[in-house]
Each structure stands twice: as C-alpha cells, then as structure tokens.
Amino acid sequence: MLKKERYREFVEYFSTHNPEAQTELNYSNPYELLVAVILSAQCTDKRINQITPALFDRFPEVDALAASSVEEIFSYIRSVSYPNNKAKHLLGMAQKLIAEFQGEVPEKVEDLVKLPGVGRKTANVISSVVFNKPAMAVDTHVFRVSNRLGLTSRATTPLAVEKQLVKFLPKETIAIAHHWLILHGRYICLARKPKCEICPITYFCKYFEKTYQQKAG
C-alpha cells in the first residue's frame, strides 16, 4: 500500500471512530496544562493526574508557583520521574512567564520553548491543544506508532516524524491526529508487545503487513 493511501485510511478510520479524541491529562486552564505536560515527561498520564490536584490546589496561579521554592514544589511531585529537574523547571518556568510574558502562556512555539522545561514536544502540545494550531507534538507513542503504521518512512528523529506528519496529514486533522496516535499507542500499539490481534487498523498497517503477512509460495 502506498504511503498516501495509508494516510487516507488512517484519517478515515479515526475521524469516524474517535472524532472527539483529546488529552487524558486533567487540567482546567492553559497554565495547568503547561504544568501537567512538563511533568508528563517519561511518566504516565495516570500518575500525573494523581498528583496534580494537590499541586494545583497549592499553586492555583502562576504567581503562587513563582513565589514558591524548588524544595516545596519537589514535595508535591516527588513521585513522578525526575522530580528534582522538574521542580527546578516548574519554578523557572513560572518566574519567566511572569517576567517576560505577563504571566500568560505564550502562543508561539518559538516563545514556548524559551521556558525552562519546555522543549519542542511540550511546546507543540500547548500550541495545538490550547491555541488550536496545526502543530504535531511527537512523543514516544507518536514516534513509534507513526513508524509502525507506515505513515513515516526513514524517520529516525522526532523532528523528522513531525515534519512528515505535518506534510502529509490534512491540516485540519493534525492536532487531533496527535491524540489518535497517542491513544492507539497507549492502549493497542504497545511498545513491547503490540496487540495486533485486537487492533482494528491492521488492514493498512505496515508493521502488521511485514510481521504477519503470509509469504507467497
């Protein structure tokens, strides 16, 4: 199957079966989403959702977070991955938001990545989810699933995957396709043992084709 056809099948299937796909991180405003996404690095969303209620209760606004300390923030996030780094990033992020962005989460990716703890992936999440921009955030799931399905070819870096997805996906589906890929990777196309036996989209999957297709003759 041609790559172009895989894209068509991909959009056709998920726009029909999951037109409301969205993040599973709990948040109620851009500031909270930014904090949650920074915390989510190398950590399950489920774990993040377990600790953010107390965190947001203590730091309901950017100002409260900026006025805190690495030690106090650490005490709220000690059960996530890399709590020391993330405590420093959150404090620095909050202080920079106030110093340079009037306490508001900026809209441009180029501004977002200036914030401590915010790399390209996090910036693209904020850009697409908060500001409805056609940005593709490539995390471990998007990277793995795109390559398995055959939506990308010879893409060895997250940036290469991002460029190909943005190029070949219909513009209006880029933001939601991020969530389609995440959710598919999280529940079906698992990293260690993909559940091909229950996967509904093997009919256009390159990985399934290569792995399970009977050889002629």
Added chain:
DNA sequence: ATCCCGAGGG
C-alpha cells in the same frame, strides 16, 4: 528488564 505524552547539557 523495559517502558512511560522529554528536556537540558556536553
């Protein structure tokens, strides 16, 4: 042992 919505620094 490997993975989870990575980022920063060398």
Added chain:
DNA sequence: CCCTCTGGAT
C-alpha cells in the same frame, strides 16, 4: 551525536 536525570508500573 551522546549522556544524565530518576519514580513507579508491568
């Protein structure tokens, strides 16, 4: 490009 950070689930 590489390495480090670093907790919990499977």
